[in-house]
Amino acid sequence: xxxxxxxxxxxxxxxxxxxxxxxxxxxxxxxxxxxxxxxxxxxxxxxxxxxxxxxxxxxxxxxxxxxxxxxxxxxxxxxxxxxxxxxxxxxxxxxxxxxxxxxxxxxxxxxxx
Amino acid sequence: xxxxxxxxxxxxxxxxxxxxxxxxxxxxxxxxxxxxxxxxxxxxxxxxxxxxxxxxxxxxxxxxxxxxxxxxxxxxxxxxxxxxxxxxxxxxxxxxxxxxxxxxxxxx
Numbered sequence: 001x002x003x004x005x006x007x008x009x010x011x012x013x014x015x016x017x018x019x020x021x022x023x024x025x026x027x028x029x030x031x032x033x034x035x036x037x038x039x040x041x042x043x044x045x046x047x048x049x050x051x052x053x054x055x056x057x058x059x060x061x062x063x064x065x066x067x068x069x070x071x072x073x074x075x076x077x078x079x080x081x082x083x084x085x086x087x088x089x090x091x092x093x094x095x096x097x098x099x100x101x102x103x104x105x106x107x108x109x110x111x112x113x
Numbered sequence: 114x115x116x117x118x119x120x121x122x123x124x125x126x127x128x129x130x131x132x133x134x135x136x137x138x139x140x141x142x143x144x145x146x147x148x149x150x151x152x153x154x155x156x157x158x159x160x161x162x163x164x165x166x167x168x169x170x171x172x173x174x175x176x177x178x179x180x181x182x183x184x185x186x187x188x189x190x191x192x193x194x195x196x197x198x199x200x201x202x203x204x205x206x207x208x209x210x211x212x213x214x215x216x217x218x219x220x221x
Contacts, residue, residue: 004156033209042117042200042211043157056207091156100145102209104156 002026004105006092012111013082021077021108025094032075033102034067035091043091049075082112115140115203119212126219129190134215136201137183146184148177149200151214157200160186191219 005024013019025032031050035043045059049069057067064082069075079086089109093102120135138146145164149157161170163179170177174195176187186199198214 035211040213042202042213043209045204045208045210048207058208093156100147100162100204101159102147102157103159104149106154106156 006105023092029094117212
């Protein structure tokens with residue numbers, strides 16, 4: 001079956017611009033996670049959805065970052081007024097109900113010039 | 114806050130040369146320790162979950178073990194295709210903390 005997909009695979013933007021990153025989880029998976037990974041580091045937790053609601057958004061670095069999952073499937077990570085420090089790989093993962101096993105997507109490489 | 118430290122940062126092995134990677138953690142209460150493999154430019158791939166001290170799991174040339182304060186990923190007779198970054202994470206259903214990983218390079 002299809003795995004987790006993320007679009008776009010690469011995004012180059014200018015400082016101050018707004019960007020949206022999309023995640024399509026595995027069909028039927030109820031849990032969805034967003035992470036940010038810088039070069040040479042492990043993924044850093046951003047936000048966790050169970051269904052449509054954000055069950056834990058404590059990893060969002062500031063109010064420029066926001067994520068939604070309106071129908072409990074596709075999720076969008078939104079970054080306002082991008083800064084050069086936002087440049088990183090943004091990873092999405094999903095899990096089936098009752099499982100800790102996370103299935104990761106290929107990521108979106110964001111570059112802020 | 115839960116913290117995860119992995120060592121070494123990088124490891125070079127000859128094909129067939131067995132070794133171990135370390136993951137130490139500080140948690141208020143272990144709710145699961147996870148091992149992932151990550152190839153360059155790709156998302157992490159799930160390998161193992163361990164929940165209690167003394168637990169062991171195996172998959173091909175890999176074996177993961179868990180004590181109260183650390184976990185080891187043992188690689189037996191590695192092959193060049195085992196070259197990747199191996200990540201360790203601790204957490205629960207809500208939140209996971211990852212280490213920085215060990216970059217393994219297996220030379221033929």
